[in-house]
Amino acid sequence: xxxxxxxxxxxxxxxxxxxxxxxxxxxxxxxxxxxxxxxxxxxxxxxxxxxxxxxxxxxxxxxxxxxxxxxxxxxxxxxxxxxxxxxxxxxxxxxxxxxxxxxxxxxxxxxxxxxxxxxxxxxxxxxxxxxxxxxxxxxxxxxxxxxxxxxxxxxxxxxxxxxxxxxxxxxxxxxxxxxxxxxxxxxxxxxxxxxxxxxxxxxxxxxxxxxxxxxxxxxxxxxxxxxxxxxxxxxxxxxxxxxxxxxxxxxxxxxxxxxxxxxxxxxxxxxxxxxxxxxxxxxxxxxxxxxxxxxxxxxxxxxxxxxxxxxxxxxxxxxxxxxxxxxxxxxxxxxxxxxxxxxxxxxxxxxxxxxxxxxxxxxxxxxxxxxxxxxxxxxxxxxxxxxxxxxxxxxxxxxxxxxxxxxxxxxxxxxxxxxxxxxxxxxxxxxxxxxxxxxxxxxxxxxxxxxxxxxxxxxxxxxxxxxxxxxxxx
Amino acid sequence: xxxxxxxxxxxxxxxxxxxxxxxxxxxxxxxxxxxxxxxxxxxxxxxxxxxxxxxxxxxxxxxxxxxxxxxxxxxxxxxxxxxxxxxxxxxxxxxxxxxxxxxxxxxxxxxxxxxxxxxxxxxxxxxxxxxxxxxxxxxxxxxxxxxxxxxxxxxxxxxxxxxxxxxxxxxxxxxxxxxxxxxxxxxxxxxxxxxxxxxxxxxxxxxxxxxxxxxxxxxxxxxxxxxxxxxxxxxxxxxxxxxxxxxxxxxxxxxxxxxxxxxxxxxxxxxxxxxxxxxxxxxxxxxxxxxxxxxxxxxxxxxxxxxxxxxxxxxxxxxxxxxxxxxxxxxxxxxxxxxxxxxxxxxxxxxxxxxxxxxxxxxxxxxxxxxxxxxxxxxxxxxxxxxxxxxxxxxxxxxxxxxxxxxxxxxxxxxxxxxxxxxxxxxxxxxxxxxxxxxxxxxxxxxxxxxxxxxxxxxxxxxxxxxxxxxxxx
Numbered sequence: 030x031x032x033x034x035x036x037x038x039x040x041x042x043x044x045x046x047x048x049x050x051x052x053x054x055x056x057x058x059x060x061x062x063x064x065x066x067x068x069x070x071x072x073x074x075x076x077x078x079x080x081x082x083x084x085x086x087x088x089x090x091x092x093x094x095x096x097x098x099x100x101x102x103x104x105x106x107x108x109x110x111x112x113x114x115x116x117x118x119x120x121x122x123x124x125x126x127x128x129x130x131x132x133x134x135x136x137x138x139x140x141x142x143x144x145x146x147x148x149x150x151x152x153x154x155x156x157x158x159x160x161x162x163x164x165x166x167x168x169x170x171x172x173x174x175x176x177x178x179x180x181x182x183x184x185x186x187x188x189x190x191x192x193x194x195x196x197x198x199x200x201x202x203x204x205x206x207x208x209x210x211x212x213x214x215x216x217x218x219x220x221x222x223x224x225x226x227x228x229x230x231x232x233x234x235x236x237x238x239x240x241x242x243x244x245x246x247x248x249x250x251x252x253x254x255x256x257x258x259x260x261x262x263x264x265x266x267x268x269x270x271x272x273x274x275x276x277x278x279x280x281x282x283x284x285x286x287x288x289x290x291x292x293x294x295x296x297x298x299x300x301x302x303x304x305x306x307x308x309x310x311x312x313x314x315x316x317x318x319x320x321x322x323x324x325x326x327x328x329x330x331x332x333x334x335x336x337x338x339x340x341x342x343x344x345x346x347x348x349x350x351x352x353x354x355x356x357x358x359x360x361x362x363x364x365x366x367x368x369x370x371x372x373x374x375x376x377x378x379x380x381x382x383x384x385x386x387x388x389x390x391x392x393x394x395x396x397x398x399x400x401x402x403x404x405x406x407x408x409x410x411x412x413x414x415x416x417x418x419x420x421x422x423x424x425x426x427x428x429x430x431x432x433x434x435x436x437x438x439x440x441x442x443x444x445x446x447x448x449x450x451x452x453x454x455x456x457x458x459x460x461x462x463x464x465x466x467x468x469x470x471x472x473x474x475x476x477x478x479x480x481x482x483x484x485x486x487x488x489x490x491x492x493x494x495x496x497x498x499x500x501x502x503x
Numbered sequence: 504x505x506x507x508x509x510x511x512x513x514x515x516x517x518x519x520x521x522x523x524x525x526x527x528x529x530x531x532x533x534x535x536x537x538x539x540x541x542x543x544x545x546x547x548x549x550x551x552x553x554x555x556x557x558x559x560x561x562x563x564x565x566x567x568x569x570x571x572x573x574x575x576x577x578x579x580x581x582x583x584x585x586x587x588x589x590x591x592x593x594x595x596x597x598x599x600x601x602x603x604x605x606x607x608x609x610x611x612x613x614x615x616x617x618x619x620x621x622x623x624x625x626x627x628x629x630x631x632x633x634x635x636x637x638x639x640x641x642x643x644x645x646x647x648x649x650x651x652x653x654x655x656x657x658x659x660x661x662x663x664x665x666x667x668x669x670x671x672x673x674x675x676x677x678x679x680x681x682x683x684x685x686x687x688x689x690x691x692x693x694x695x696x697x698x699x700x701x702x703x704x705x706x707x708x709x710x711x712x713x714x715x716x717x718x719x720x721x722x723x724x725x726x727x728x729x730x731x732x733x734x735x736x737x738x739x740x741x742x743x744x745x746x747x748x749x750x751x752x753x754x755x756x757x758x759x760x761x762x763x764x765x766x767x768x769x770x771x772x773x774x775x776x777x778x779x780x781x782x783x784x785x786x787x788x789x790x791x792x793x794x795x796x797x798x799x800x801x802x803x804x805x806x807x808x809x810x811x812x813x814x815x816x817x818x819x820x821x822x823x824x825x826x827x828x829x830x831x832x833x834x835x836x837x838x839x840x841x842x843x844x845x846x847x848x849x850x851x852x853x854x855x856x857x858x859x860x861x862x863x864x865x866x867x868x869x870x871x872x873x874x875x876x877x878x879x880x881x882x883x884x885x886x887x888x889x890x891x892x893x894x895x896x897x898x899x900x901x902x903x904x905x906x907x908x909x910x911x912x913x914x915x916x917x918x919x920x921x922x923x924x925x926x927x928x929x930x931x932x933x934x935x936x937x938x939x940x941x942x943x944x945x946x947x948x949x950x951x952x953x954x955x956x957x958x959x960x961x962x963x964x965x966x967x968x969x970x971x972x973x974x975x976x977x
Binding site: 251 | 585613636672691705719733
């Protein structure tokens with residue numbers, strides 16, 4: 030890049046990624062690399078600099094000396110974090126830990142750093158780094174986490190696009206409450222200091238931007254279904270919101286979700302799709318981020334690589350909720366919350382099923398209708414619905430889905446039973462009137478997936494700018 | 504798909520896409536296709552059905568007759584929009600307009616439709632179809648538009664990921680006003696009927712979800728820059744919001760934006776990136792959606808294919824704002840708004856430049872600082888900034904970008920000059936303190952791009968669920 034440098038330098042300009050991946054091709058050649066100083070270690074008349082530009086996990090070692098650099102003093106006293114351009118000879122060092130180094134012939138400061146730079150070479154806690162959302166991506170753990178996040182996001186697009194799914198941007202602002210899924214944020218242009226009221230004393234939303242109350246979406250599923258009934262196979266991938274006052278390591282108020290929806294398809298088809306997708310994304314990230322995954326396996330979660338390989342190689346198990354409850358009841362003495370038919374499964378139960386009973390990922394299907402959403406297809410038994418949760422070791426639920434109720438009358442009954450506002454769901458009922466099809470889909474919380482891929486335990490550390498109750502920095 | 508069908512049928516189940524792309528391989532073979540009835544034309548004892556499943560633009564023709572189908576009466580009286588499963592022999596018809604048809608041996612109704620189905624075979628106006636956001640994707644124009652949208656989105660990811668850019672999810676909810684770019688939506692969990700106030704009579708935001716006022720983002724650029732200073736090359740692709748009370752064919756309140764940001768790079772690098780990206784996406788969509796583009800070229804915008812090819816083959820022009828103004832002033836008699844140095848260029852000027860003067864896309868650079876944002880790099884002349892707009896024929900501006908001010912003191916002055924709240928920009932100033940680099944980036948409105956790719960003139964028709972002032976359906 031940088032065109033002025035192009036004019037001046039004859040050396041080939043490279044990203045660290047290109048150099049690291051192909052260093053053997055550059056042996057004894059002159060190259061130019063721009064990057065940030067991770068550390069400088071000075072000996073008498075020569076120094077070592079660890080340099081990275083963020084394009085690759087492994088940094089480059091630069092050797093520079095007073096006899097080659099006129100500005101040796103200036104460079105050897107740069108602070109950690111300084112941005113520099115290094116030109117020098119790539120020297121292969123097969124006997125050393127790092128297979129090559131750059132012997133600098135010229136180093137130029139692009140932008141210095143100050144001694145108060147908060148990321149010194151010592152190891153910082155993740156908690157401390159959370160207070161530096163604008164800088165923490167420059168540390169090993171976050172650099173690795175956010176690159177895995179990027180590559181995983183691409184793997185998801187690639188998986189669906191190669192299968193001709195239509196990527197559908199369902200709206201963020203919505204006038205329909207997707208499923209009563211939880212507390213919502215309201216979006217408004219009204220002046221909160223002086224909210225207009227009508228003659229009855231209610232908020233006068235005719236003066237708001239949309240002329241009515243509007244919320245931030247909790248799920249794109251219902252709108253996604255309208256597109257699945259046109260394109261057969263669609264997926265969403267976008268931000269969703271929950272204004273829940275919960276302060277856990279697994280919940281954020283703003284997070285990204287993937288929601289595929291397939292028509293002419295049933296619950297079994299949705300499970301096959303979910304299994305194929307998870308395996309694809311895991312395999313893709315392991316192939317494209319080997320350095321990052323190795324780092325997480327060494328420093329964050331020792332069992333990570335084994336676990337990921339195990340998921341890719343396993344056939345996922347299948348069990349009905351009813352059978353799962355029967356199995357779990359045998360171990361009720363081991364649980365804090367006792368299991369019984371009709372209960373919502375807790376994480377401890379989910380993990381027991383997948384870790385102890387199945388020892389691999391498992392789909393649990395056909396839950397009691399009382400604990401599931403109104404749009405799920407009622408089974409013939411009249412008491413369960415065609416829901417599915419996918420449970421994985423160490424996490425529990427990672428995917429939740431269902432076949433959707435495709436019968437107009439049954440759906441209408443469920444809407445009424447749940448005391449929901451029928452008029453809001455006219456569009457959704459229409460889908461059951463005009464060429465209704467058996468159809469199914471699921472939701473995957475993207476951050477849960479990234480946590481699973483990295484072993485990172487706190488959702489705040491896989492979100493570039495985490496939003497949780499009381500926290501909205503930048 | 505659909506597993507119960509799998510058990511019963513021996514015929515291979517196919518998407519319409521697979522069949523259309525490979526019909527020669529299926530000659531005289533039996534296949535099963537699920538889809539929706541676009542039309543049925545009945546003759547005596549036999550009928551033609553046009554069937555599509557939304558996986559491909561071109562539908563399939565099905566022939567069925569009373570002597571082969573026991574349920575001929577039922578099928579021949581299906582309404583438009585009905586969902587059916589068709590099994591039959593693929594018969595090649597090289598002498599006909601469509602190169603093959605399916606001669607049905609079995610047709611099963613998956614879900615009927617009713618006679619009041621709003622999408623009858625006749626042509627509907629786009630305005631009317633906007634009143635049916637849950638159904639319009641089933642019509643030719645919208646099916647084509649939303650598939651192009653999906654494929655273009657993927658092309659963007661593919662372009663950046665192949666160049667090792669890190670996809671960065673900048674936040675939707677933000678406590679910083681990105682650039683004073685426009686009116687914003689506020690997100691809150693306060694009860695609007697009873698907004699709490701503190702002792703001074705101000706809104707008591709300590710009771711709001713985040714403990715402070717929070718808005719929907721207008722741009723991810725500033726947060727994106729923090730990641731570019733870690734990863735060197737990043738891009739965002741997500742929803743952004745403007746609560747502007749404007750009712751035009753080119754503005755929506757919720758839209759998707761792509762914002763790449765590159766470090767160790769200057770304005771020239773950003774222009775090279777923008778040009779490569781536009782050409783890549785256009786070429787990718789033309790290659791992967793030839794049927795859709797041909798449809799738009801025939802029915803929406805006769806010059807479309809020529810124009811797109813022209814962009815792919817052109818070297819984009821370059822001109823400074825100052826020189827552009829000098830050129831345009833010669834034609835001031837042709838403009839509604841007269842051009843002078845210091846004025847903001849209007850669409851009529853932009854189009855004149857790209858259509859009449861350059862006859863190809865053109866980058867206009869180095870605008871007066873007064874008409875551009877605070878973060879743009881001040882040029883050495885002290886009166887212009889390193890800004891760039893990319894103008895394309897028929898549209899005008901499609902991309903806006905700049906090199907960013909990387910000097911701490913100059914940036915601080917600009918923040919103060921603009922009367923902005925300095926304390927909010929501490930994180931942004933830090934980037935100029937700790938290893939500052941020359942860096943640049945740009946923003947591409949995704950809907951503008953889809954309009955350009957399809958010739959569709961109204962932004963409401965390229966957004967799956969358009970949000971504009973007074974409109975937020977579903």
